[in-house]
Amino acid sequence: MKLKGQCAIVTGAATGIGFAAAKRLAEEGASVVIADIKGHEAAATDLTAKGLDVVAVTADVSRDDSVSGLVKSTMERCGRIDIVVNNAAMASQLKPGPFEQKTAEDWLRVYDVNVVGIFRMCRAVSPHMRAAGSGRIINLSSGTAFKGTPGLMQYVASKGAIISMTRALASEFAPDNILVNAVAPGFTLSENAAAKPELRPYSEMAIATRLIKRDAYPIDLANVIYFLASPDAGFITGQVIAVDGGSVFH
């Protein structure tokens, strides 16, 4: 229970890696806000039934007013925000295809959620974390940013931007003891990915590149997200941890 008394927001936490992270943080004693555009009520009901301290809040990270509403309601509930996991993304719903077939609007929409969404969240929590003189921010990047995986160029570029943002945010936030890190998952069998048999070849290709020859599951990410949020990670900032069974080296 290393997070007892702390308050966390996990965006995109209705399912997949975000849900697993919210559950892991709550199991360690944190009060967790499950923020999403859909499915968050059911997710919160599930975890509340397990005795965990969670609440669902409707929040769209691509909207300024929605993000400020999320932070306001969290402050009203908890009086503090210690941990933010920026997990929400346009990810599993994207359809792979050659970059020539993508439009500028496709790019801008993905950037608005995946990249500017993190900026909005960090800007909104900044006054509260700075006033407290502490905070942990964990951003979800992707191994695709290191590999240049084909077929999803706007997504890959957005996940590369998150690595650069993580470093810049770590520099800006360091004077107030706010630590910012990222995790870069390899292909992970989140519920949405597991539900699509057409993605099985991607999973097999990913396993072939790994030193640890197995599928990745949301709990593999949740454990590292918890570590980065915990007191044990108090001397780590601006880093990207690849959680991919030993696939990329950087």
Ligand SMILES: NC(=O)c1ccc[n+]([C@@H]2O[C@H](COP(=O)([O-])OP(=O)(O)OC[C@H]3O[C@@H](n4cnc5c(N)ncnc54)[C@H](O)[C@@H]3O)[C@@H](O)[C@H]2O)c1
């Ligand atoms: N699963 C993988 O193989 C994999 C690999 C590398 C990186 N990642 C990253 O990990 C994170 C989670 O992955 P996942 O597989 O669980 O994703 P997912 O697509 O299954 O879930 C994403 C969640 O984000 C929510 N969301 C989407 N747009 C939102 C918005 N505008 N505001 C708030 N919430 C929004 C969705 O409703 C959903 O609950 C993502 O950032 C993804 O890019 C996943």
